Amino acid sequence: MNIGAAAELTSLPAKTIRYYEEIDLINPARGDNGYRHYNEQDVNLLRFVQRARSLGFSIEQCRNLLSLYSDKDRASADVKKLAEHKISEIDQKIEELQSLRTTLKNLADQCHGDHRPDCPILDGLAENNS
Amino acid sequence: MNIGAAAELTSLPAKTIRYYEEIDLINPARGDNGYRHYNEQDVNLLRFVQRARSLGFSIEQCRNLLSLYSDKDRASADVKKLAEHKISEIDQKIEELQSLRTTLKNLADQCHGDHRPDCPILDGLAENNS
DNA sequence: GCTTGACCTTCCTGTTGGTGGAAGGAATAG
DNA sequence: CTATTCCTTCCACCAACAGGAAGGTCAAGC
Structure with missing residues (x-):
């Protein structure tokens, strides 16, 4: 899905989602037209970050949580x-x-x-x- | 007095005091050598701002308070x-x-x-x- | 008179977590 | 075919300063 749909699903502004890519937090695939393409997993991660941010975690702490999240051995x-x-x-x-x-x-x-x-x-x- | 002394008296970093001048909050006189010169009144205003900031007032609110402070008719x-x-x-x-x-x-x-x-x-x- | 060191100046960059807008390409509806 | 919407990048801006470079000034000691 495109960034607009992902924004809808995560209640995050598209601008913010682009920003998260810029700081290397969540990197979506790209289509042939250059459009960002978000899959289910990406959306889950975005939602994860959205929730953590709303709980007061800083971006760096979110990065930390994300790496713990995807690390099965943590x-x-x-x-x-x-x-x-x-x-x-x-x-x-x-x-x-x-x-x-x-x-x-x-x-x-x-x-x-x-x-x-x-x-x-x-x-x-x-x-x-x- | 120079900025260093004013910083000492107000417990504000000199950097911050310069910043307050830059944003037109508190404008000291200048000496022939270009040094900022703070008088008693300036120091009082700086202290006023320092206290208001520490109480959570934003810079703009401080600006507001300062204008109320110097307005005898408010x-x-x-x-x-x-x-x-x-x-x-x-x-x-x-x-x-x-x-x-x-x-x-x-x-x-x-x-x-x-x-x-x-x-x-x-x-x-x-x-x-x- | 000279040097040293503290203090001062401006200017530029970076911080955190984005937001706003411009310029231009791409997709879609009628 | 055109209008509208969505997407792209890039650049600038917000608060409220902090850090540091490059250079001028001042006061003390010898």
């Missing part, structure tokens, strides 16, 4: 390690965001939010300490 | 609105990360994590549904 421990590493990354990110939210909320709560020009948020941002 | 409501928008952005991001974490954790928990070649994580990624 240990599932390798994959589990990658997933757990990712989970702790996510945990850290969540914590950062929560502390950030707290700070911002404190500032916003102190702001009376009317048309008076003094604003604790800006004052908070402008303060020398913290 | 209503604090404008600023509060920006802050609250940011908070809801953060909330959404946190939710996404949490759902992502759940999915990933489920997959990882099903993985026995030894050297057997079957791996629920990869299988989960390769599945056609969800």
Whole structure:
């Protein structure tokens, strides 16, 4: 099938699929007319990447997962390690965001939010300490 | 003071400070030798941006905040609105990360994590549904 | 006066993960 | 035969800087 159909099936933009080929992630066959030709396996791999990306794996991690995926002799421990590493990354990110939210909320709560020009948020941002 | 001293005082890399000038965010004076010269006010603005950035505001939002900051007639409501928008952005991001974490954790928990070649994580990624 | 080293300048490239668009060839429908 | 759609490549751009090369400047020490 052509790139358009593959895009449809994977919910990936054609541009992105071409990009994945450019960075040597998923290489389809080519027809005589130069068109990319995707088979079922290609589409599966694309979907695999699409899912992994949406779970927050970077392209390089996807490349890693793909090679583990096609390597029949790999240990599932390798994959589990990658997933757990990712989970702790996510945990850290969540914590950062929560502390950030707290700070911002404190500032916003102190702001009376009317048309008076003094604003604790800006004052908070402008303060020398913290 | 020169850029190095300003960098020291604001905990921003000199590279970043130059970049902020390039994008017309904070424009210092220049000495006869072409060196950038930062006064107290410049340093305050840089610190302001540094703090806003660390709270997750984008450069464009910082530009907005800066203009509100120097506009004596602005209503604090404008600023509060920006802050609250940011908070809801953060909330959404946190939710996404949490759902992502759940999915990933489920997959990882099903993985026995030894050297057997079957791996629920990869299988989960390769599945056609969800 | 000279050298050394730290600091400054601009310019160019690369990062991550794509997106947008132009120019032109190929397939298909009427 | 033409119109439209799909495909191709290539080039540029986004955030928000970081790294490094090549060269100018300044202050200290001898």
